[in-house]
Amino acid sequence: MADIGLLIIRLVVGLTFVGHGAQKLFGWFGGTGINKTGEWLESIGIKTGAKIWATLAGIFELIGGLLFATGILSWLGAIMIVIVMIDAIFTVHGKNGYWMTNGGYEYNMVLIAVVIGVALIGPGQFVLLYKL
Incomplete structure (x- = not known):
């Protein structure tokens, strides 16, 4: 049952981050895309490289979420x-x-605790393709 619990946590948290990344990068799921996300970052005081930061955040969310959800290098996704x-x-x-x-x-703290906890425990038995 622990493996099923880990799978549920990984899928919900990981795919949520995939969605957030897709919002930032592509404007999917009601998101704003890189340009508008960069403009928002500028509006909160990040004046230098806002579009770069928007892109990096989107990439980290998308790839991190995919790794976490699939269980492949889930520790890296958690980071x-x-x-x-x-x-x-x-x-x-x-x-x-x-x-x-x-x-x-x-x-934010709850999500940090969840992904660190799963990273320390491991992804469980249900991992896409192989277990690293």
Whole structure:
């Protein structure tokens, strides 16, 4: 049952990040794409290289989510997700305190804990293709 639990966690969290990456990179799923995401980053104070940061965040979310969801190099996917979440805390949510009701970083911390926990446990038995 633990392997099924890990699979559920990996699929939900990983595919959610795939979706977020696709929103940033391609404008899919109601997203804004790189240009608009870059403009938003500029509006919150990231003036230098905003489109590059938007692209990197999208790539980390998309690839990190795919790795995490499939279980292939899930530890690397977890690292990529943690990097994006730490960035979100420092650039957006940190100033609002902990609780999400105030726009804080509560949810970011939960996601960090989940992906680190899975990375430390391992992806479980249900891994796409092979287990590394």
